[in-house]
Amino acid sequence: MAITVHQAFALAAARWAKRPFLCVLPETAEIYGITAGELRYAEAAERIETLRAAYAAAGYGHGHRVGILLENRPAFFLHWFALNGLGVSVVPINPDMRAAELEYLIGHSEIALAIALPQRHADLLAAADRAGRPFQVMGERDTPPEAAFPAPQADTEPHELSEAALLYTSGTTGRPKGCILPNRYFLHAGNWYANIGGLATLEPGKERMITPLPLVHMNAMAYSAMAMIMTGGCLIPLDRFHPRSWWDSVRESRATVVHYLGVMPAMLMKAEASPADRDHSVRFGFGAGVDRSLHGIFEERFGFPLLEAWAMTETGAGAVIIANKEPRHIGTSCFGKEEADVLVRLVTDDGRDAGVDEQGELLVRHAGDDPRYGFLAGYLKDEAATDEAWAGGWFHTGDIVRRDAEGYLHFVDRKKNVIRRSGENIAAVEVESVLQQHALVKSVAVAAVPDPVRGDEVMALVVAEEVPADRAGMESAAVELVNWALSQLAYYKAPGYVAFVDALPLTTTNKIQRGELKALAPTLVEHTSCVNTCAMKKRQGDHK
Known part of the structure; x- marks a missing residue:
């Protein structure tokens, strides 16, 4: 059984060697200036091992952090898995970040190196200089420079609780927080998706999953990528969502699963109806935030269900909830019921448990002996925020939710977004x-x-x-x-x-x-x- 992301991929490559792991469509290839086509599991594994040896020779090891600014290019996965094999944590860097944001991220995360697009090297080096950090930068095909400092945990082997990635929250209400995500976080997410079944059943060795979501998000890293690895599927990452060419991409890629954000169905519904609307192989969509008034109309027009889910970067699959079974209560904000491995409380402003159809903040934890199983390990350098989030032994999500008489959960809004008139x-x-x-x-x-x-x-x-x-x-x-x-x-x-x-x-x-x-x-x-x-x-x- 795998205890690291690298090991999980190695097992998949051994089993699904000739199956495609990644597919780069011509449109994406042209935008990125890379080669279109498919990369098989065995080919990817060989390239990963070459990279891993190069990083090891340069002194990178357990406890180092390395930034990755490669957008949604295939190289992102190859460098991530190679570094993970050495116990190095990756820090995805959003390409839209600018000077102050880069300075904060580099200083806060203490990354030793960034693998980045050539046009961003100067920005990263200047930000690191302002942050006063020892730091180096390289291109995706460069030989890794010698590590600026020794690996902090060089005397230990990476394990399931080792930090695999540091993902920063969006910072919608303040400075972004660094979520420490261990190997177990990613492994559990992949296994969860591979086994949830219902309308979201994944068939081993057959799925082709298309996603326009960025690899700086947990959805693309933890759900999309890990689910395909666990089931021998093919991931089709786009550079971003292109409404006009979306269905062409879906058809050309032979996608069987799509990942979406709520704004996507709304934009797609603005296009004129066409006889080709159902000319695709998609069995279901996985996402969140579809407009309730469009949900049923979209499914009728395009012929597949949009399965609404709830999760956060912090919770991972430790407390994910998805409407993957009927009835899904289309036309409402329902995101299903929790399974037996997830515990839920809805708490009102005065601290009591909310009644039927009464709004309350969603509190979650994993069932069993370890309530934090599958969650983040904590916020980097912010023990107070971690303790506050876990006050009373429950993770406080900041989301307002209500539960109906049948036990189904309905999303209302973020607690800080509620307007009281x-x-x-x-x-x-x-x-x-x-x-x-x-x-x-x-x-x-x-x-x-x-x-x-x-x-x-x-x-x-x-x-x-x-x-x-x-x-x-x-x-x-x-x-x-x-x-x-x-x-x-x-x-x-x-x-x-x-x-x-x-x-x-x-x-x-x-x-x-x-x-x-x-x-x-x-x-x-x-x-x-x-x-x-x-x-x-x-x-x-x-x-x-």
Whole structure:
């Protein structure tokens, strides 16, 4: 039995030697400037062992950390597995990171080396200099430079609790935290996916999984990659999601499984229906955040189920929950029920267990003797944050969830995203998902702004597909958007303000930067780009 990621791949390569491990489509190859085609398990294993020997000769070993800035290129996996075989932890670096972010990551993680795209070498070296760290950089095909310092745990062999990767949180509400992820985290994620069954059954040696998700995310690293390794499947990583060529990529790759983010189905549904919509081999999609009003329509149009799941970087598969069995309650925010190996509590603001259909913060832990099995080992250099997250022996997720009478769990929103207006709790994500469907909207974020009577009011910050030409155009567009929201949501959830902006504050992983958004929204209330639509919000029956 494998106790490291490297060992898991070696076992897969021995069993599935002639099967393809990776597939690079022509579109991805052209964008990256690499060769298109498939890489078999045996070929990948040979290249990994060559790299592992080179790193060992350069002095890299157990306890070192090495950054990887290679986007979604196949080389990412080869270097990751080679380093893992020596007990080196990898730190994926988002290519969108810039000076201050790189300085923080290099200084905080203490990486000794980065394998990076040539055009980013100077940025990384400058950031390391500012951080005052001994640091070197290399290209994916370069010979590794001699390690800048000895391996901290050189006298021990890597094992299942050894750090395999350090993944940073998105930093939506503050400085990113480094999640220490041991080998067991990845092995458990792969085994979980390989064995969950139901609508998400993976057939050994047959699956072809396509994902546009970045390799700086746990989904692509822990679920997609490890599931394929555990089942001898082929992974098809794209450089990113391209709506116009998505179905061509799915068909050309012969994908049987797709991984998605909630915004993807909404964008795909905007395309005109076609007789070719069901011309594919996909059996299911795995993801989260699909708009409830589009869920059933998407499945009917494209002919496969979107299986909504819940997990966090911190929880891994130690407490993952997925709606992989019927009934899935399509049209709601249901993400299934927990299995026997996961324990769940929903806790209200006053500390009691939430009742049926009552909202509460989701607390989770793994069942059995080790409640942290499959979770992160902790936050790097932040024991206080780790202890706070595990207060009372449960991991506090920060997500607001409700459980219905049949025991199914329904996602509401992140705790910090809930807007409280006149005693009503409004989930920002719900309003965003409705507005995102409108043709005027390219992207949107919803935040609270102070209201002297109601406590909070809803503001929508909209990046328009076509910027209104003048004030009259803004007012007309705002009215159209609010009328759309009023037709889909309770009146109090509709925006009381619509602010047209050039861009949204985003993290390096393209998530909404909620901390910045919270500070920005109140400053826009009196701005010329903001339209006050509060008068449009009336209870049903109040309209004259």
